[in-house]
Amino acid sequence: MSEKSILSSAPRSFAPSRRAKTVRFAELCKRVLGFERSKEIFYHPNPDKPGPWLKSKINKSGKKVFEDDYGSFRDSLLAVEEAVRIYTLEGHSTKIVIKESYAKILDEVRRLRVELDDDSLSAVARKQLDAHPFAQRALPEDFIPSMDALPHSDYFKRFVLQNENNVEDQWVRQKKSNYNRDFISSAAVDPNGDLLFFKRDVEPVYLRTDLFHEWAHRLAAQYRNAETAFFNAVLLEQRVDGWYFPSPYALTDKGEHWAVYGECMLAPADEAAPQGALRENRKYFHEVCEASPLRAVIWMRTLHTLLKSGALRRGTMHRELVWRCMRTEKFYLQRAVEFAESYLTSEDPKAVEQAKAVLDYLLPSQAKQAEAA
Numbered sequence: 001m002s003e004k005s006i007l008s009s010a011p012r013s014f015a016p017s018r019r020a021k022t023v024r025f026a027e028l029c030k031r032v033l034g035f036e037r038s039k040e041i042f043y044h045p046n047p048d049k050p051g052p053w054l055k056s057k058i059n060k061s062g063k064k065v066f067e068d069d070y071g072s073f074r075d076s077l078l079a080v081e082e083a084v085r086i087y088t089l090e091g092h093s094t095k096i097v098i099k100e101s102y103a104k105i106l107d108e109v110r111r112l113r114v115e116l117d118d119d120s121l122s123a124v125a126r127k128q129l130d131a132h133p134f135a136q137r138a139l140p141e142d143f144i145p146s147m148d149a150l151p152h153s154d155y156f157k158r159f160v161l162q163n164e165n166n167v168e169d170q171w172v173r174q175k176k177s178n179y180n181r182d183f184i185s186s187a188a189v190d191p192n193g194d195l196l197f198f199k200r201d202v203e204p205v206y207l208r209t210d211l212f213h214e215w216a217h218r219l220a221a222q223y224r225n226a227e228t229a230f231f232n233a234v235l236l237e238q239r240v241d242g243w244y245f246p247s248p249y250a251l252t253d254k255g256e257h258w259a260v261y262g263e264c265m266l267a268p269a270d271e272a273a274p275q276g277a278l279r280e281n282r283k284y285f286h287e288v289c290e291a292s293p294l295r296a297v298i299w300m301r302t303l304h305t306l307l308k309s310g311a312l313r314r315g316t317m318h319r320e321l322v323w324r325c326m327r328t329e330k331f332y333l334q335r336a337v338e339f340a341e342s343y344l345t346s347e348d349p350k351a352v353e354q355a356k357a358v359l360d361y362l363l364p365s366q367a368k369q370a371e372a373a
């Protein structure tokens with residue numbers, strides 16, 4: 001087969017083998033196995049210490065200047081021990097933590113949503129739910145389809161659902177480097193690894209995209225050399241006019257580029273992704289591969305390494321993802337390698353370095369041979 005015919009057959013081969021089916025809410029409820037009660041510390045803004053949180057410093061010209069002081073911000077917060085429920089889900093080791101007061105509100109939303117599923121009760125439930133101020137809020141059940149869509153969910157030990165805004169928002173708003181004075185986060189990662197969700201609504205696609213994004217960060221943390229190779233691929237592909245990037249946020253730093261790109265790599269094949277991207281940049285998985293084969297191959301090679309490692313409990317998407325990794329390699333590896341190799345003879349020493357870095361990752365046995373020679 002000529003190279004051209006291999007490439008033109010790629011998109012069709014990436015068509016989804018099956019469409020995601022919509023699961024009834026009552027069915028999802030059965031997968032919430034129960035909860036334990038416990039107590040945990042939460043941090044709240046201290047009205048007596050409203051900031052700004054600055055420390056002074058003498059600069060080079062001997063002038064006193066102020067800079068952001070995260071330490072004094074953290075110290076200003078009030079630590080309060082509060083009652084929580086810790087939910088266990090079927091098919092996932094991730095626990096979902098919700099303050100008792102919030103969980104009680106969500107109990108009511110759950111009751112109405114279950115009734116909505118029951119034809120004889122649905123008219124009354126619809127009316128009550130429409131009037132409920134928390135009708136749109138995500139329940140533990142709503143996370144299950146998104147978690148099922150992950151290669152595996154064990155990277156996440158806990159999700160914490162909160163009915164408050166992120167206490168760190170006021171710090172982010174203060175930071176000199178931050179341009180958004182109205183910044184409100186919808187999710188964050190706690191230093192202990194918990195994934196925190198603030199006043200989170202159901203929005204299934206956004207929820208799933210957020211999980212893909214955070215999951216991609218954890219994947220990178222396990223394969224640091226992959227993230228480095230990927231960033232060199234970004235720099236190489238950037239040299240081409242009209243290069244593809246998934247969203248302006250991807251340009252924040254190399255870690256974010258990897259994670260935003262991961263949203264595309266993990267998105268269902270029949271959905272244009274990611275949702276957070278520029279509208280005109282939203283692409284189907286195979287289109288992203290076409291637009292940036294080098295990044296696609298590196299990302300999927302890394303995912304494949306993890307999926308093959310056998311160290312994980314297999315998610316329901318395991319087979320489909322392994323298949324997708326193999327297909328990416330089959331259709332795009334040659335193109336990616338040729339693209340990188342074309343920079344080995346570049347006049348720009350940086351381009352040569354970047355090309356070598358990606359080729360070392362994609363063709364490790366050749367790299368070893370070259371070293372031995």
Ligand SMILES: [Zn+2]
Nearest residue numbers: 213217256259
């Ligand atoms: Zn991120």
